[in-house]
């Protein structure tokens with residue numbers, strides 16, 4: 001269990017290093033027994049019918065941290081059976097009220113900002129990684145404006161330019177990576193795919209200079225910064241641990257990378273200015289008239305890099321694993337390439353990507369079974385009544401939505417556990433028909449009571465969906481043109497989920513075998 005074991009290991013190292021194990025084992029034992037007794041009596045004797053039921057737990061503070069952290073969906077399903085769609089559990093001392101099902105999704109995603117606040121739920125984790133003044137380290141209305149600025153850099157025009165850049169990065173990766181030499185071989189996706197998604201996202205969204213920096217001295221910086229995104233940091237981001245010191249150094253160095261690019265562009269030193277996200281953010285200003293400071297441009301760029309990297313990397317990895325397990329879906333994807341691009345497989349373009357219905361349905365289905373973010377959190381800011389119940393959630397609680405639970409519920413998806421991209425045929429435009437609202441960064445679905453919300457909804461809805469589709473569509477198309485994949489001999493199914501990270505990853509090494517189709521480079 002990542003959160004807990006990470007915390008205990010690191011706390012032990014710290015305590016030993018500082019000689020702080022001063023409480024004798026007997027005293028500690030008595031203290032633990034007493035606190036367990038008081039905690040259990042408290043749960044049995046003081047039930048408040050106006051508050052959601054509390055998931056039974058033996059230890060105060062620790063509560064259900066271990067069972068939740070090990071397998072969140074198993075925990076949610078078990079609690080749903082026992083307590084219904086609304087219940088509270090203890091996560092390292094925090095009271096988390098979970099609201100499941102489409103109405104529960106709606107309750108959290110569509111909550112008013114005055115009632116539910118994302119900043120207070122996430123800032124401890126994200127601000128040391130992204131940097132100050134942006135995303136969850138500023139008032140919500142500024143985040144809405146920052147999302148609008150970022151969206152200006154996510155347009156049809158930029159996507160058209162990105163497709164060939166992404167494709168070139170992928171082809172270059174196959175040609176240079178030792179995992180893909182020869183006519184057949186095997187590749188540990190948990191090593192290869194993070195590199196592939198980082199290179200493709202940085203070459204397109206982040207711009208040429210960032211991509212070049214990532215191949216040279218800055219590659220390890222990204223890794224150190226990434227280490228700040230460990231679950232233990234949700235609660236204790238300030239602990240003086242080695243990985244946090246590295247995170248802080250890396251944050252400053254990454255920010256400097258962007259600041260240097262901005263300075264070169266401002267001084268006119270750069271002869272050929274690129275129209276990319278940095279350029280876009282440098283030219284935006286808030287409604288107040290104030291423009292984005294250079295530091296905030298740099299921090300927004302780090303936020304974009306980190307937001308897209310984990311989600312795309314997890315989704316690409318799961319896609320390849322499920323394709324390896326189902327050759328008939330690979331065939332359907334390959335046939336679609338021939339149908340749309342002709343038998344000589346003309347180069348990929350943004351316009352043609354949208355015609356690849358099978359690719360889109362594969363991505364949709366992967367995000368149904370493996371949505372990267374399993375828990376969406378908000379801090380409760382004013383007492384909140386849960387519709388159709390007697391429950392009022394007090395301000396000492398956080399709320400949590402888990403749309404992945406309804407996305408895997410038989411009530412909404414027949415044979416829910418089955419990877420079946422064909423289930424989406426005829427449902428392609430469902431979200432387009434949902435109620436829309438502009439929270440300040442363009443029209444988005446308002447938090448429909450939907451069982452399927454991998455990109456969230458409402459004011460915190462993802463702005464990266466289209467970019468993710470372009471990136472994933474290009475990667476899947478290029479891979480399917482070039483290779484056939486299979487699971488290692490004897491392995492019947494895709495690997496289990498590893499919940500040690502912030503996103504639901506496939507258990508390493510996530511090996512697949514590959515075979516080149518015809519030796520051509522499309």
Ligand code: HEM
Nearest residue numbers: 307308311312315373376454455456460461462463464468
């Ligand atoms: C927000 C999922 C890719 C940038 C979100 C949220 C979800 C999500 C569920 C809502 C979080 C919440 O309500 O607390 C995904 C998935 C992706 C993906 C499944 C890919 C498969 C990206 C990419 C970018 C990005 C590529 C950047 C280009 C953002 C931003 C937010 C967000 C800026 C807004 C955070 C907020 O307003 O609080 N994403 N995302 N995402 N995502 Fe994504």
